[in-house]
Amino acid sequence: MKKLKRNLPWLLIITSVIGLLASFILTMDKIELLKNPDYNPSCNLNPVLSCGSIIGTDQAAAFGFPNPVIGLVSFSVIITIGVGILAGAKYKKWFWKGLNIGALLGFIFIHWLVYQSLYTIGALCIYCMIVWTMTWIILWYVTLYNLDEGNIKAPKSWDKLVFFAKKHHLDILLTWFVIIIALIIENFWYYWETLL
Numbered sequence: 001m002k003k004l005k006r007n008l009p010w011l012l013i014i015t016s017v018i019g020l021l022a023s024f025i026l027t028m029d030k031i032e033l034l035k036n037p038d039y040n041p042s043c044n045l046n047p048v049l050s051c052g053s054i055i056g057t058d059q060a061a062a063f064g065f066p067n068p069v070i071g072l073v074s075f076s077v078i079i080t081i082g083v084g085i086l087a088g089a090k091y092k093k094w095f096w097k098g099l100n101i102g103a104l105l106g107f108i109f110i111h112w113l114v115y116q117s118l119y120t121i122g123a124l125c126i127y128c129m130i131v132w133t134m135t136w137i138i139l140w141y142v143t144l145y146n147l148d149e150g151n152i153k154a155p156k157s158w159d160k161l162v163f164f165a166k167k168h169h170l171d172i173l174l175t176w177f178v179i180i181i182a183l184i185i186e187n188f189w190y191y192w193e194t195l196l
Contacts, residue, residue, distance in 0.1 A: 008145050012082030012138065016075040019134035022127040023071025030055050030066045043126045048188045053123035059116040067113070071131050074106060078138060096142075096151040103139035110135050114180065118187045133177070140173055 029041040033055055043051040054060055060067055081091070081099065110132045117124055146152040147162055154162050165172060185192060 004141065004145055004148065008141060009082040009085035011141055012078050012085070015134040015137050016078040016082065019071055019131050019138075020075035020079065022130040022134075023068040023075060026051070026055070026068035026125070026127045026131075027066060027072060030060075030068065045126075046191070048124055048191045049126055050123045051125040051127060054117065054121055054125045054128065057116075057121055059113065059121065062109075062112075068131075070106075070109075074102070075134070093151045096146050096149070100139075100142055100146050100152060103135070103142050106135045107139045114183075118183060124184065124188075132180070136176055137173065140169070144169055 025042070029039075029043075029051060032039040033041070033052070039052075041051045041055065043049065044053075055066075063070075078099075084091075113128065114132060117128065143152070144166060147154060148166070
């Protein structure tokens with residue numbers, strides 16, 4: 001996992017820049033919709049890929065303000081952390097644990113949003129899916145880094161599981177993507193089959 005230590009700041013910066021851009025576009029679309037209810041967001045592509053169907057829902061403001069604001073703040077913080085590492089900053093264990101907890105909370109939240117998009121709202125937002133993806137990548141590699149550096153300790157009985165996770169980190173990451181894609185295909189099959 002030496003490569004991870006070397007590449008982690010770049011991974012944090014790149015994934016967070018992508019997540020920040022997606023959050024920014026969603027925020028701008030929300031502002032435009034507030035100004036003009038007839039506004040058609042750029043990611044309204046069809047009945048399934050329809051940001052406009054999601055932006056106006058209660059789920060899109062789960063904490064009383066638009067969800068993309070969370071992305072604007074969180075991804076900005078993570079970019080700063082990545083740049084700090086490149087500049088030579090050394091963070092303490094409690095800091096890394098805090099980052100891990102924050103990423104885990106984000107991961108839990110995006111899974112609630114995945115469920116809401118698929119089974120309650122019945123539409124997908126391209127920019128939201130980008131945020132889901134970046135959040136999962138950040139959590140996964142921050143966790144592996146913390147395990148490798150001893151910032152977080154897994155129980156001894158988990159040694160084989162941790163070894164497996166480190167060895168197959170990319171496979172596990174891709175498995176999550178495949179599962180989410182399979183759920184999307186299955187849930188919206190009624191629409192996809194009309195395109196065949």
